[in-house]
Amino acid sequence: MNRLAHRLVDIAARRWPADLATDLSREWHAELAALGTRSVRALTFAASLALSPAVEAAGEAPYGWRERAAAAGRFAAVPAGVVLSAGALFDLVHLLARYALPPGRVPADLLLLTVAAAAMAALGGVVGARYPGRPAAVTVPVGLAAYGFLLAGNRVAVMPFMGWRDILPGVAAWTVLTSVAATVAYRYAGRRRVAVVTGLGGTLLALDAATVCGSAHAATVLHVDPWSAPRWFPLALLPGGTGGHVPALLLGNAAAMVGPLLLCSAFVLAYTVTGPTPGRAPRAVGWLPAGLGLAVLAVAVRPPDGDTFARLVDNTTTFGFGFASTLPGRTLLAALVAVLAVRSVAVARADG
Amino acid sequence: MPPRVTSSVLKVLSALLADGAGERYGLQLMHETGLASGTLYPILVRLERAGWLRARWEEVDPVAAGRPGRRYYRLTPDGVAVARHEIAVMHRQLARAAGLPGAVHPERA
Numbered sequence: 001m002n003r004l005a006h007r008l009v010d011i012a013a014r015r016w017p018a019d020l021a022t023d024l025s026r027e028w029h030a031e032l033a034a035l036g037t038r039s040v041r042a043l044t045f046a047a048s049l050a051l052s053p054a055v056e057a058a059g060e061a062p063y064g065w066r067e068r069a070a071a072a073g074r075f076a077a078v079p080a081g082v083v084l085s086a087g088a089l090f091d092l093v094h095l096l097a098r099y100a101l102p103p104g105r106v107p108a109d110l111l112l113l114t115v116a117a118a119a120m121a122a123l124g125g126v127v128g129a130r131y132p133g134r135p136a137a138v139t140v141p142v143g144l145a146a147y148g149f150l151l152a153g154n155r156v157a158v159m160p161f162m163g164w165r166d167i168l169p170g171v172a173a174w175t176v177l178t179s180v181a182a183t184v185a186y187r188y189a190g191r192r193r194v195a196v197v198t199g200l201g202g203t204l205l206a207l208d209a210a211t212v213c214g215s216a217h218a219a220t221v222l223h224v225d226p227w228s229a230p231r232w233f234p235l236a237l238l239p240g241g242t243g244g245h246v247p248a249l250l251l252g253n254a255a256a257m258v259g260p261l262l263l264c265s266a267f268v269l270a271y272t273v274t275g276p277t278p279g280r281a282p283r284a285v286g287w288l289p290a291g292l293g294l295a296v297l298a299v300a301v302r303p304p305d306g307d308t309f310a311r312l313v314d315n316t317t318t319f320g321f322g323f324a325s326t327l328p329g330r331t332l333l334a335a336l337v338a339v340l341a342v343r344s345v346a347v348a349r350a351d352g
Numbered sequence: 353m354p355p356r357v358t359s360s361v362l363k364v365l366s367a368l369l370a371d372g373a374g375e376r377y378g379l380q381l382m383h384e385t386g387l388a389s390g391t392l393y394p395i396l397v398r399l400e401r402a403g404w405l406r407a408r409w410e411e412v413d414p415v416a417a418g419r420p421g422r423r424y425y426r427l428t429p430d431g432v433a434v435a436r437h438e439i440a441v442m443h444r445q446l447a448r449a450a451g452l453p454g455a456v457h458p459e460r461a
Contacts, residue, residue: 020397023423024393026420026423027378027422027423028378028389029420030419030420030421030422030423031377031378031379031422033419033420034379034419034422035379036419044388045379045382045389046389048388048389048390048391049389049390049393050390051390052388052389052390052391052394053390053394054394055393055394055397055398058401062355062356062394062398
């Protein structure tokens with residue numbers, strides 16, 4: 001155990017600024033030697049050094065736990081915002097197709113979905129131009145946020161096959177395969193057309209595989225022919241009654257899961273193929289208190305009574321926002337909107 | 353730039369100010385302040401950079417002592433002045449918050 005403690009101290013010292021590392025390493029080893037056989041204390045001493053942020057280099061601003069937590073919050077807000085936007089847009093398409101369009105208009109459904117995908121792609125392009133990065137660095141956080149969103153939004157289980165055993169394989173398949181497809185597209189960044197075609201083909205295959213993985217449990221229970229699996233993804237996006245021998249329950253279930261993922265794919269693909277544009281880096285603005293004030297106000301306002309709001313949040317009309325029926329859910333949502341609003345203002349100021 | 357005086361920094365300053373000799377080694381400071389090593393050492397480095405703290409190596413025969421020499425920290429005169437001032441400010445704030453009769457408004461002090 002003592003050897004492990006000395007090893008951890010070596011690891012910690014390597015992370016500290018070079019002008020301090022030698023002296024501090026000597027000092028920490030001396031303290032470990034003084035602790036002698038008290039191995040638990042020695043291990044705690046070493047583990048704390050190995051896991052804590054190193055001191056900043058001389059002349060730099062401190063970057064401790066507080067700064068790390070703030071950066072993590074800012075980082076997590078983007079994938080959460082992407083997934084919530086995708087969920088809201090998909091629900092909007094669903095609502096318009098159900099209540100505003102005449103039945104049986106297949107092209108109109110798909111047109112609306114295409115417009116929603118274009119909106120998400122435009123968002124991905126803006127984010128990709130401002131914050132370029134490796135595809136996996138955006139796909140994995142979006143996948144994690146999608147997993148949380150799909151589970152949290154399904155507290156009222158109107159969809160029978162939306163438990164972790166359905167969502168986990170579906171979202172995991174989407175995350176891994178979309179990361180691979182986006183990475184391949186990223187390698188063709190210099191040849192934009194090739195990047196778009198390979199990225200588009202790869203993400204569609206990833207969505208198809210995600211639908212199969214996410215619906216396998218439902219298909220087993222409903223005794224669906226496994227050979228029809230590759231068709232579940234396109235059939236899930238078409239209006240009811242077009243699925244042939246595939247049960248509508250499986251397709252509706254798959255649509256609720258893979259619909260938001262489709263829009264997330266549009267974001268990831270556009271993010272990947274858009275190159276960085278020169279511009280000033282956005283600086284933090286002091287609007288956070290105002291944003292948080294708005295968030296508190298949003299939480300304090302009591303939602304309207306009656307059937308309309310209830311149907312919107314209990315997943316019978318839209319899917320994925322069931323968490324908005326609880327106060328913690330609304331608090332999180334309002335705080336996220338506030339953070340994203342503040343960041344948008346920062347970016348707009350940097351551009352202006 | 354002087355370091356931000358957080359509650360953890362105040363604990364370290366108080367521990368170093370408490371004793372007349374004012375020399376402490378890392379484990380001793382951890383014990384007296386309750387801070388973890390990962391929190392304490394960045395603070396010590398920042399205080400040393402600000403000129404509030406001075407460090408020296410213990411002169412000891414490792415064979416005779418059965419351990420290597422430790423590093424000792426003590427406040428510089430500047431550090432003592434800063435520590436006294438910050439601790440006094442904290443006392444006034446605490447007294448005001450608690451509504452104690454000895455509380456004095458800083459402007460009137």
